[in-house]
Amino acid sequence: MSTEIKAPVFPESVAEGTVATWHKKPGEACSRDELIVDIETDKVVLEVVAPADGVIEEILKDEGDTVESGEVVGKFKAGAKGEAAEAPAKQEAPAKQEGAKDDGEPADAGSAAGTDSGSGVQSEAILSPAARKLAEENSVEPGSVQGSGKDGRVTKEDVQAHIDGGQSRQAAAPQAEAPKPSDLPGAGVPAGERAEKRVPMTRLRASIAKRLVNAQQSAAMLTTFNEVNMKPLMDLRKQYKDGFEKRHGIKLGFMSLFVKAATEALKRFPAVNASIDGNDMVYHGYQDIGVAVSSERGLVVPVLRDTDALGLADIEKKIVEYGTKAKNGKLGIEEMTGGTFTISNGGVFGSLLSTPILNPPQTAILGMHKIQERPMAVDGQVVILPMMYLALSYDHRMIDGKEAVQFLVAIKEMVEDPARILLDV
Structure with missing residues (x-):
């Protein structure tokens, strides 16, 4: 059964938006509530998630296209299995992080996953693709998040709750950091003879x-x-x-x-x-x-x-x-x-x-x-x-x-x- 993928309803102060990023390709498998496309407005980025397990059937609005409030940007087929396999269900325990925690103590690699009593083997956290992406973006160790999904799977909501719950315990307010050269918009310009790179201005x-x-x-x-x-x-x-x-x-x-x-x-x-x-x-x-x-x-x-x-x-x-x-x-x-x-x-x-x-x-x-x-x-x-x-x-x-x-x-x-x-x- 096909359903329409629509842009979110924008607030009155926002006239239109732009398709920023498609996180899934046509025919690629999606899990329910997994992020599939970002819509950028002049104030915020709005996320559109998959309504059910299935696949992206068709993309009607490509990245960079302008969309209006509630406009159809693609089609989704629930229950279908995609050509591209889902990411592995198990997330490997990350290696010990470089640097230190906010309080100055070294990062504890052992907290990345629990230890299976009796065998001494570390158990691996099971994350949905959306949860894994959110965890990586926020440097959250998968093993430190309690999963509420089927078979203990860690959902995106579990990771977000873990992040929100840890804010009050953070040692300090986040200090703004100067962006690394590799993170700047102009990064990636090839070295050579008077090279240039043209990048569209975001909304x-x-x-x-x-x-x-x-x-x-x-x-x-x-x-x-x-x-x-x-x-x-x-x-x-x-x-x-x-x-x-x-x-x-x-x-x-x-x-x-x-x-x-x-x-x-x-x-x-x-x-x-x-x-x-x-x-x-x-x-x-x-x-x-x-x-x-x-x-x-x-x-x-x-x-x-x-x-x-x-x-x-x-x-x-x-x-x-x-x-x-x-x-x-x-x-x-x-x-x-x-x-x-x-x-x-x-x-x-x-x-x-x-x-x-x-x-x-x-x-x-x-x-x-x-x-x-x-x-x-x-x-x-x-x-x-x-x-x-x-x-x-x-x-x-x-x-x-x-x-x-x-x-x-x-x-x-x-x-x-x-x-x-x-x-x-």
């Missing part, structure tokens, strides 16, 4: 480009700078990091402290927390702060909702969750829409100073940068201190220079004296 990259150009052309954008002594914050983190991690199951990072400082500053300067809608200025009575995250597909900005009501641990856990979802392309549109203010941390890539671009319709964005020791004059003496440049880009149509400078000074004062956040001074 997300095109959307980012359009928004950034629009922000520069439509807003009266200015940037003001300041520098902050990070030593008090670093001393605070060093003093309480062990107790914080023991109580909350996650490490205390700098981003959560900057989010809380920004929240307090936004309450004092409502114009910085406002947005422009046509000829209207919209003042928001809440603080929804977007945190810019770099992913393989481009820059995404998931939003922390109602940060005034969140504790530091809540913020850290949410950042971990968003970081993992961004890496796996799992961020939903609802998680990236809205927001009244944005924080971007280029320091994780080594940026010493930059001028961040506004994220419309927001009227301001805070840029954090690399912490670097510099000689500073303190009470007539030269002292070496860990300093960070801060940059606040703002829309001068909405925010006056005085407000922008005072807002940035308020963040500086709270970071250099964290007690001000608690005392509201």
